[in-house]
Amino acid sequence: MTEVSNDTQPQNSEPLWRSMLFVPPIGQKFIASAPRRGADAYILDLEDSVPVAQKANARERVREAAAAVGGGGADILVRINRPWRLMVRDIEASVDANVCAFMVPKVADAGHILAISEMLDELEAERGLALGHTRLVAMIETTEAYFHAEEIAKAHPRVVAMNLGSEDFALSAGMLPEEEGLFQPTMHVMFAARAAGVLPLGFVGTIAEYRDTDLFRARAEQAARLGFLGAACIHPLQVDILNQAFTPSETAVERARGVIAAYDAARLEGRGSIEFDGKMIDEPIIQRAEQVLARAAQIQSRQDRTAGR
Numbered sequence: 521m522t523e524v525s526n527d528t529q530p531q532n533s534e535p536l537w538r539s540m541l542f543v544p545p546i547g548q549k550f551i552a553s554a555p556r557r558g559a560d561a562y563i564l565d566l567e568d569s570v571p572v573a574q575k576a577n578a579r580e581r582v583r584e585a586a587a588a589v590g591g592g593g594a595d596i597l598v599r600i601n602r603p604w605r606l607m608v609r610d611i612e613a614s615v616d617a618n619v620c621a622f623m624v625p626k627v628a629d630a631g632h633i634l635a636i637s638e639m640l641d642e643l644e645a646e647r648g649l650a651l652g653h654t655r656l657v658a659m660i661e662t663t664e665a666y667f668h669a670e671e672i673a674k675a676h677p678r679v680v681a682m683n684l685g686s687e688d689f690a691l692s693a694g695m696l697p698e699e700e701g702l703f704q705p706t707m708h709v710m711f712a713a714r715a716a717g718v719l720p721l722g723f724v725g726t727i728a729e730y731r732d733t734d735l736f737r738a739r740a741e742q743a744a745r746l747g748f749l750g751a752a753c754i755h756p757l758q759v760d761i762l763n764q765a766f767t768p769s770e771t772a773v774e775r776a777r778g779v780i781a782a783y784d785a786a787r788l789e790g791r792g793s794i795e796f797d798g799k800m801i802d803e804p805i806i807q808r809a810e811q812v813l814a815r816a817a818q819i820q821s822r823q824d825r826t827a828g829r
Contacts, residue, residue: 536822537561537750539762544569545585546578555592557756562589563597566610579613586618593826599623615643621655629668630675637676660709661685662692669709673716681719684709686726697726720748730755740765767819768812776809
């Protein structure tokens, strides 16, 4: 067994998860077709999409499914269950070289994350994986967790992303999962993720509405404008919509290049004021342009890797 150093820390690199498609590990046809769907990540679901009577079977299949679905270069996550007895079994069954992260539903508080991280430390050491290999996506799904969102996001270096579970949160809040009520809590979780330096995932609305692709596209594009960087989906038709929504447009990339070029020219000439396209450019605009170019480069790098170049 490979010896793992105790002082190794999880990688803090931000993943590229524009689209994250849920896949039930017990559906062979879904497993076989998933790699062709084009998602950045696939979530092998041990929770809501698996009936109670099938959970043991799904758990036994998850590592094999991870190897099969991840063959095309996409990241593989596993959504584990919330009750502790099921959660522990899910974690023990799913820690694997082909699984990069767990989605943790109904996170209660920072202590919840710390307890899972302790289990992962032991399992990764036992299985010869680098300490921190398995990262965590914290799902805020109750009104109690809402008030601990920032603490949860900062609880441990393994936490790499966070989102609001709209359906469960609406149930906890006693409201319908409609945009009017979900806007503020969705943004609250996004701000908490940003403050902690982790990936903000999601959109304003419920993941259950998948048949109206025009509505889904509008919500994904709104989410990108609001600062989210990706979202989960339950139907393959939604994958391309998410990839497009969370990819900077060619116009945005060209404008960002123009802003940076104007900034570089002004700096070389010793000018304090910077003008581009008839507008004065200040530091936040320059930084936003840098973020657009970095995002475009990250996406291009992923595309090159998956294409085998």
